[in-house]
Amino acid sequence: xxxxxxxxxxxxxxxxxxxxxxxxxxxxxxxxxxxxxxxxxxxxxxxxxxxxxxxxxxxxxxxxxxxxxxxxxxxxxxxxxxxxxxxxxxxxxxxxxxxxxxxxxxxxxxxxxxxxxxxxxxxxxxxxxxxxxxxxxxxxxxxxxxxxxxxxxxxxxxxxxxxxxxxxxxxxxxxxxxxxxxxxxxxxxxxxxx
Amino acid sequence: xxxxxxxxxxxxxxxxxxxxxxxxxxxxxxxxxxxxxxxxxxxxxxxxxxxxxxxxxxxxxxxxxxxxxxxxxxxxxxxxxxxxxxxxxxxxxxxxxxxxxxxxxxxxxxxxxxxxxxxxxxxxxxxxxxxxxxxxxxxxxxxxxxxxxxxxxxxxxxxxxxxxxxxxxxxxxxxxxxxxxxxxxxxxxxxxxx
Numbered sequence: 001x002x003x004x005x006x007x008x009x010x011x012x013x014x015x016x017x018x019x020x021x022x023x024x025x026x027x028x029x030x031x032x033x034x035x036x037x038x039x040x041x042x043x044x045x046x047x048x049x050x051x052x053x054x055x056x057x058x059x060x061x062x063x064x065x066x067x068x069x070x071x072x073x074x075x076x077x078x079x080x081x082x083x084x085x086x087x088x089x090x091x092x093x094x095x096x097x098x099x100x101x102x103x104x105x106x107x108x109x110x111x112x113x114x115x116x117x118x119x120x121x122x123x124x125x126x127x128x129x130x131x132x133x134x135x136x137x138x139x140x141x142x143x144x145x146x147x148x149x150x151x152x153x154x155x156x157x158x159x160x161x162x163x164x165x166x167x168x169x170x171x172x173x174x175x176x177x178x179x180x181x182x183x184x185x186x187x188x189x190x191x192x193x194x
Numbered sequence: 195x196x197x198x199x200x201x202x203x204x205x206x207x208x209x210x211x212x213x214x215x216x217x218x219x220x221x222x223x224x225x226x227x228x229x230x231x232x233x234x235x236x237x238x239x240x241x242x243x244x245x246x247x248x249x250x251x252x253x254x255x256x257x258x259x260x261x262x263x264x265x266x267x268x269x270x271x272x273x274x275x276x277x278x279x280x281x282x283x284x285x286x287x288x289x290x291x292x293x294x295x296x297x298x299x300x301x302x303x304x305x306x307x308x309x310x311x312x313x314x315x316x317x318x319x320x321x322x323x324x325x326x327x328x329x330x331x332x333x334x335x336x337x338x339x340x341x342x343x344x345x346x347x348x349x350x351x352x353x354x355x356x357x358x359x360x361x362x363x364x365x366x367x368x369x370x371x372x373x374x375x376x377x378x379x380x381x382x383x384x385x386x387x388x
Binding site (some may be wrong): 008011012016017019025026029030031033034035038041047048049051053057072073074075077078079080081082084088091109120121122124125126127128129130131132133143150153155165167168169171174175177179180182184186187188191 | 197202205206208209210211213219221222223224225227229230232235242243244245255266267268269270271272273274275276278314315317318319320321322323324325326327348349359362363365368369370371372373377378379380383384
């Protein structure tokens with residue numbers, strides 16, 4: 001909130017909720033679950049159920065011949081194996097996102113990248129989670145050794161970026177960051193080439 | 195998981211985690227927070243922190259002259275006013291997503307739409323939340339009365355879809371479903387017009 005215009009500042013002051021009390025429901029390994037009581041603009045007190053998360057990064061790795069590198073990974077919470085772009089949590093809240101992105105790409109796929117381009121950031125679930133994800137496009141790829149955690153089971157495959165865009169539009173990739181990463185990378189390349 | 199191919203079935207069986215025990219940490223108004231113990235494929239037991247959510251819908255409302263209708267809304271968990279497409283939770287797990295989308299569009303913006311097109315679905319945070327969001331494109335808009343909840347404070351504005359795409363690429367809309375909705379709507383229209 002450090003670059004608000006004067007009208008954004010007024011909007012923020014008129015809409016913001018004041019924290020009154022924050023109760024830690026559970027301190028977890030990847031999530032803290034909290035219940036905050038807040039004063040809303042009309043003066044009432046309301047509860048806000050929320051999740052605190054360290055933050056994460058994700059990467060669209062693009063080969064020189066326009067193939068994107070994707071992963072198949074099991075997700076317990078939806079009991080499904082889904083297709084995702086390489087991604088991972090920050091090791092610490094102050095870890096440099098670009099360093100985390102380089103680490104996750106190398107660990108999960110083995111690839112190093114010569115060129116890293118920011119494709120922005122996003123909050124996947126701003127209604128209840130402060131998870132903040134930074135997205136990168138990685139080009140100039142060199143293969144190497146993967147380095148997975150013992151309980152990380154990830155199958156890697158590649159396909160042309162335009163086929164990945166078509167798969168997103170057909171609804172084949174239910175993971176939000178993956179849909180977004182593929183569409184943003186395609187839009188970035190379109191703008192780069194015009 | 196009802197339409198798996200034989201190879202997807204084998205992949206699922208080789209990667210899936212078996213729930214052993216599920217503990218309700220907190221039953222909330224919009225979220226249930228749980229801690230599940232699972233058996234992972236190598237036989238070890240691991241904990242899975244997770245959030246159960248009813249599900250949600252979001253809508254890209256597009257006027258006949260190509261303007262998208264957007265909202266400014268305060269989000270406590272990130273203490274910011276952000277730009278979003280109209281969206282909301284399902285009223286019940288079995289609510290028809292299209293009906294929920296029509297309701298949210300009407301309540302938050304006043305608009306009715308003559309044409310509803312599915313732009314697919316996604317899991318915003320498949321690592322820890324089962325929230326499932328359905329995305330729609332709404333066209334043939336007719337203005338009407340808004341119907342906000344007493345504590346819903348939403349400012350509505352419009353801008354050309356191509357300007358919204360540019361704003362997404364400049365990083366101005368940190369909300370994931372909003373970035374995705376705008377990029378998917380633009381890709382849908384590109385495919386419709388070729």
